[in-house]
Amino acid sequence: MTSLRFETVDAAAPRPAGASTAGASASPRAYLVVRGLTRRFGAFTALDRIDLEVRRGEFVCFLGPSGCGKTTLLRAIAGLDRQDEGRIEIGGRDVSHAPPADRDFGIVFQSYALFPNLTVDDNVAYGLVNRRRPRAEIAARVKELLALVGLPDQGAKFPVQLSGGQQQRVALARALATSPGLLLLDEPLSALDARVRLHLREEIRALQNRLGVTTIMVTHDQEEALAMADRIVVMNHGVIEQVGTPEEIYRTPASAFVADFVGTMSFLDATVAAPGEIRVGARSLRVADGRALVPGCAARVGLRPEDVRVRGVHPDDENAFEATIEDVEFLGAFCRARLVARDAPGLALLADFSANLMRDVGVEVGKTLLVALPPDALRVFVRSSPMADEASAS
Amino acid sequence: MSAVLQSSEDVLPTARRFITEQRVVAALVGLLCLALLVAIALPLWALLSKSFLNADGGFVGLANFARYFATPALVQSLINSVMVASLATCIVVPLAFTYAYALTRSCIPAKGLFYALALLPIFAPSLLPALSFIYIFGNQGFLKDLLFGATIYGPIGIVMAQVFYCLPHATMILVAALALSDGRLYEAAAALGTTRWRVFVTVTLPGARYGVVSAAVVVFTLVVTDFGIPKVIGGQFAVLATDAYKQVVGQQNFSMGAVVGMVLLVPAVLAFLVEQILKRRQVALLSARAVPYAPRPERRRDAALLLFCILVGGLVASILGVAVWASFIKYWPYNLSLTLSNYDFAEFEPDGWQPYFNSLKMAGLTALIGTPVIFLGAYLIEKAQAAALGRFFAHFLAMLPMAVPGLVLGLGYVFFFNAPWNPLGALYGTIAVLALNSLAHFYTVAHITAVTALKQIDGEFESVSASLKVPFWTTLRRVTVPICMPSLLDIAVYLFVNAMTTVSAVIFLYGPGTKLASIAVVHMDEAGAIAAAAAMATCIVVTAIAVKLLHLLLDAVLLSRLQRWRVRTG
Amino acid sequence: MRRWLLAAGAAIALAFGSGAADAQQRTRVTIYTALENEQLAPFKQAIEAAVPGVEVVWVRDSTGVITARVIAERENPRADMIMGLAASSLLMFEGMNLLEPYTPAGVDALKPAFRDSAPPATWTGMDAYLGVICFNTTEARRFNAPMPATWQDLTKPEFRGRLVMPHPASSGTGYLMVAMWLQQMGEEAGWRFMDALHENMAVYTHSGSAPCVQAARGERVAGISLDMRGARERTQGAPIEVIIPAEGTGWDMEATSIVRGTRNLEAARRIADWVATRQANELYSRFYAVVAYPGVTNTPANYPANAEARMFPNNFTWMADNRERILAEWSRRYESKAAPRN
Structure with a gap:
């Protein structure tokens, strides 16, 4: 790490x-x-x-x-x-x-943290009043800030009278008030x-x-x-x-x-077979990973659901194989299907299909499709060295 | 937009100011710790150490305790105390449970009135029900025959008066416990066709069981440590509290008094621990999704419960009423004409009305000083960042009085403030020390009220003010205190009413010219002037209720005028 | 914040300011006393009128409490004077060297029994009080209880659970009765009598006047109590007889002393002078039938006529010397049986 x-x-x-060590000038x-x-x-x-x-x-x-x-x-x-x-x-x-x-700094919290007993104006002016500025100047500044966050005429209200979104805008204005x-x-x-x-x-x-x-x-x-x-x-x-x-x-x-954590990704347990090639169960897959991966390493291979190719796949294409649709989840604009390779049950992954594609390909549970996994879309995450792997196996 | 963008010259380093701010916090926390040490910890320590010393101040180890347990009369008092307290608990808790059940789970009318009736005894010193029962069941009592020849002077009278005195405390706890219920459980039970009795046993009781245990614990402790009732109606039936009084006041045997105090501390501390454990277990009893239970009318149940409430509430009011009525009677039982002469206290009491004014002064002082101190203390403990260790210590000290009966704290004060080496000894017997003692005695509940109020406030206010370079005291003044105003009023009234009615803590502490109304009640009763005692007790009740009514009025005004920001419309 | 502080400050000023201003003008003399409640106001008034510049502050409790308190505070005395306390207690203090010797001006005019003749003079007698039986005739009829003529009559079964007397450890009246029975009957017979009496006793009260009040209100049939209280209750209309049994009754003298180590010695001396005056004795006689000054009498209505004659020849020194022993024995016998009785 x-x-x-x-x-x-x-x-x-x-x-x-040489400037990267801690404590050095940035x-x-x-x-x-x-x-x-x-x-x-x-x-x-x-x-x-x-x-x-x-x-x-x-x-x-x-x-x-x-x-x-x-x-x-x-x-x-x-x-x-x-x-x-x-x-x-x-x-x-x-x-x-x-x-x-x-x-x-100015800070805005999830809870808004507006002072409930003060008006919106007073909330925004809170940090300004303490600086002993003339009253007119403060008022002008508050007005400007409320206009900036899109609440020009709400200054006399109390926070409880505003919606959550409005309250958060006030909190933003208050945080920005002191520039x-x-x-x-x-x-x-x-x-x-x-x-x-x-x-x-x-x-x-x-x-x-x-x-x-x-x-x-x-x-x-x-x-x-x-x-x-x-x-x-x-x-x-x-x-x-x-x-x-x-x-x-x-x-x-x-x-x-x-x-x-960011986006959705299917993960497959794999072993590095050779540089640029990994094995998932019985099937070997090409990966476009520039690193010199050591053969025998345990690895995880990740693939975003939208990167699974189904249209115009030829059986001879790289990383092409037949997969069965196990399950389809309707998500509005698109569907997410769970695919399992016919010859390698360990090779299970998610694939997103747009509504168009659904119609064209005819996605439904139980159907078998020819899919391809583009090598440059496969991300390899090395888990351990082969030595460690053997040690843990013995 | 340039105005917004401009980085103004007033964004200057203000480190010096903030460091002062932290110093202010540290200094205030230090002061708080010191005050709590003097008001709570040192008196308790004085009591503790006294119980290991002989009359001349020599260390004697456990000899005092050995002597205590070798004295049959004293051990008998211990047994008596436990017996009376158990009996009172067994009566109060079911009574209060049924009453609270009627208030929360039925459709009887006038619930507010019935709740107020059950709370009435809070405004009276514990001596008052004892005086009433003498008039009702004493040897000249108008309902004496109901006792079938038994005497009211002794356990029967103590238990009866304690039931009256403890009812509001148990009722409050059980109303709170029963009000917290998940209506969905009842709907589920009804959907399954469960009988009413089974619903009660499987849903209602388990839901309220912590409340029940908590009420039992509170009542038991109250009874064991109350002094007023056994003093007035106990006759020859000695209990721990009267023993402590006899040892300390009657025989000035401080060592033995300290031992009795330590013995009194045991049930209170045990009760406190049981409560703490329960509280921890009770967390998440109710999920956030719970739907409050809304009782539906049911004629026979409601009629029965209404009858019960009329009976109990009526009895409470009548018992209070008897003392008030008796205070106007010329010469019980031979001349029942009404008179105001019992209120001419100078006839019965060297200081005349002075004790009443002393009580007003003392209670006022307790409320006026106690409220800001307790609130500021809670604020520091809850919201401050600096002096973490000090804040932890202060919190511990603030929670301590909960486990200390007033009588025990009062004894501690005698030993601490009366010690020849103590420079604070000059305070002994002054109104100030009485107020300090009351403040310490009632600190915990007020502290919890303040902390609860502060916890409900957004925890980021202090962070926001720091980011805006506003010192914490400005935010405390402009935001925190106004938001907590209702709680501050609650605390002030709580302190006032309790300081007004307390007996057990102050009975040892009053000095020349600072006798309090509740102590005057004890003394007049001792001298046989029971009607005058009832009159003084009536003055206390009337004052406490008046203050409470004033509080309600003030609360209403506050909510409608000054706290407009709480209401969504407008 | 600031408003709170202001309010608190004002409250403190209110609480202490007024008192402090007063104290500067007058000397506060703290007097421990066992005088009856209703006597304190007139006594205070009279003293402050007779001794200008003095403010009397009472600490009032039963004889036993005041006695115990003075002993407990001997390292750090808080009283300037003791007034209206049983002579037997004062004699005990004298033995402990707690009293300031002082012979008030004009003490020679008092009856000899009311003067401290053994130098150094530490106390000045004021009045005498004696124990009586307050007997409620209305209640007695209900229970067929006969009017007692002797102390032994109180041990009759008709009185079972209907008697009341003061606790001798806390009440001076209680102690003088116990001391009288022991002196009069001899120790063995005296204790035996009290054993029997205890069987009838409903309660031992804290104060010496309470038993008579309880009897007067019909709460009890008979109460052994202070003489003056009996007369007063009867005058107020209570259906009671105030009885002094034929064998005679116990009595004690109330007296005044100055506490050693007082910071207000001068004021205390002037008050002690007042105690021995005729005017003071005339005040006592409003509350007591027997006072120190010869010729001052004011027998109140309903006061038993034969009182002075039936005062038993009391030995104060014996009372003082044996107080602790007797109280310990009494407590051993009657307090361990603390169970309720009826």
Whole structure:
């Protein structure tokens, strides 16, 4: 895992060689730099030597299942939770031990955290009043911010009189009121209805584009992350699994975990037969993996359901075989079928068919199809060396 | 949009300010710990250590305890206490259960009124029912014949008065337990054609069993540690609480008093532990999907329960009424004409009306100082980030009084504040120490109320204010306190009413010029002036109820005017 | 926040401010007393009128409680004076060296029995009180209980569970009765008598006047109690006879002392001077039939006529010396049987 983490960080923020060690100065474009951040709760390690850089103006999502450490990392950046080890820089300033008030960020929580006894206006002005600005200036600023989040005439209402989506906009306006250098969003959409969520995520993204404020959003919703982020930081068990653009994360997941967590993927237990060839049960498959895979290694092979070819497959095509449709799940715009190879019962995978394709191919349970698995769509995740495999077998 | 984008010059490092903020938290937590130590821990320690010392302050190990258990009279009191408490528990819990069942699971009319009737005894000192029962069943009682020659002075009178005194506590717990029910279970049972009795046994009882055990535990502890009732109506029937009084006040035998205090602590601590274990088990008894049970009318059941409620509620009101009525009677039982002369307290009591005003002052002080202190303490414990160890310690100390009977705490205060080495000794016998003692005695419930209110507030308010560079005290003032205002009022009224009616904690503590109304009741009863005692008890009840009514009124005003933000429409 | 603090501050100021202002002007003299409740207000008024600049603060309890309290506080005395406490208790304190010697001006005018003749003088007598039987005639008729003429009459079965007397450990009246029976009948016969009496006793009360009140209200048939309370209850209309049995009855003297180590010695001395005055004795005589000053008498209505004649020759020194032993024995005999009786 360790090597993987260094790789991903390097890939995410290319820097001159030698600048990647912890504690060294970051690349000039980095606004937020995290180095070797560790946080333990008793015996449980919530964050394990996290390294990360976020560029100025970037929209970054922390993605992972609950308990992966993404919120802990966000709260450590905010200064709301203290790290046990490691260093945090914001805007070139070391804030590792600075209190939250000295870190220059705005934050929005899943629960909105609006002050229920204050009007919308007072909520937005909350951070401004404390700076002893003239009243008129504050009022003008509040008006501007409410217009910005699309709630121009709601200032006199109390939070309880607004819908969830509206409340979250107010929270956003409040967080932006003091013009922070960093905007932190902690699962801001999770408490909202599906439709409102879709709508608001577009608005947040547009607003961020317009303001150019460096933004970090924590989410467990991979679809949200893929749709909103410039870059995604996928986390699991307190470490970063991969950092990359949504495309990279989806197309070339660095680990089986990432592949599984982001999007849907079928996994097959396999053994490396030769470079560029693996075996699943009795069947051997070609893979377009550039790495020099050691024959005999146990591996997992992943394939996205939409990459299964069924149209115009010839029996002589690479990785073509006959498969039986075991089950079909109707999902609206498309269907997801479970296919099992006729000659290798261990070779079971999911395949997505659009409504068109369904009609053309005639997908129904029990039918046998000729399918092909494109070698460049097969992702190989090595599990162990052959030695270890033998040791565990004996 | 440029205005939004501009990075204004006021985003300056404010580290110094925040460090002060953390220091403020640390200092406040330190102060809180110190205050709780003085108010709770040190007096208990003084009691504990006293029980191992002889009269001259020499360490004698367990000799005092050995002497205690070798004295048949004292051991008899222990047995008496346990017996009376068990009996009272066995009567109160089924009574309160049926009453609570009627209030929550039937369609009887005027539920609010019946609930209020059952809660009435809370506003009276425990001495009051004892006085009433003397008038009702005493040797000159108007219903004396109902006892068939048995005497009210002794276990019978104690149990009867304790049932009255404990009824509201058990009823409150059981109403809460029975109100928390999943209506779907009853629908399922009905769909399966289950008989009513089986539904009761298989659904109702298991659902409320923690409430039942909890009520039993609370009642048992209350009875064992109450002092007022056995003092007034116990006759020669000695119990632990009166023993403690006799040892400490009557014979000034502090060591033996401390031993009795320690013995009194045992059932209370056991009860506390049982409750804690139960509470942990009760988690998730009710799923979030539960549908509240809505009782449907059922004529025969409702009629029977209505009759029961009229009987019990009526009895409670009558018992209270007897004391009030008796306080206006000229010379029981020979001259039943009405008079106000029993309220001329100077005739019976050296300080006249002064004890009543002392009580008002003491209860007011307890509420006025206790409410902000308890709330701020709960806020620090619940919301602050710094001084984790101190906050944990403070929380432990705040929960401690729950397990300490008032009488025991009062004894601890005597030993602690009366010790010659204690610089706080000057406070001994002052209103301040009485208020401190009441505050400590009732700290836990008020603390839990405050913590519960604070827990309901979004936990991120402090984070948001920190991100907006607003210090925590500003958010406390502008947001947290206004949101918690109803709970603050609850706490203040709770403290006032309890400080007004308490006897057991303060009986050892009053000094020259600071006698309280409840103590005056004890003294007037001791001197045989039972009508005047009833009159003073009536004054206490009337005051406590008036304060409660004022509270309800204030709550209504608060909700309609100042707390507009709670309501969706508008 | 600020508003809360203000309110709290105001409350504190309210609670202590008024008291503090008062204390600056007048000397607060804390007096432990076993005087009856209704006497305290007039006594306070009289003392404060006679001794300007003094404020009397009473701590009132039964004789036994005050006695125990003074002993318990001997390391750290909280009382300035003791007033209206049984002479037997004061004699005990004298033996423990807890009292400040002082001979009030004008003490020579008092009856000799009310003066501390053995130097150093530590106490000044005020009045005498004696034990009587309050006998409720209405209730007695219901139970056919005969009017008692002697102490032995109280052991008759008709009184079973219908008698009441003060607890000797807490009440001065209770102790003087027990001491009287033991002195009069001899220890062995005295205890035997009390064994029999105990069989009839419904309850031992904390205070010395409560038994008479209970008898007067018909709660009990007869109560052994303080003489003045009997007269007073009868005057208020209670159907009781106040009886002093033929063998004579126990009595004790109430007296005043200054506590050693008081911080208000000067004020205490002036109050002690007042205690020996005629005016003071005239005040006592409103509540007591027998007072220290010769010629001051005010026998209240319904007070038993033969009272002075039937006062038994009491030995205070014996009472003081044997107090602890007698109380321990009494407790051993009658308190271990704490079961309810009826």
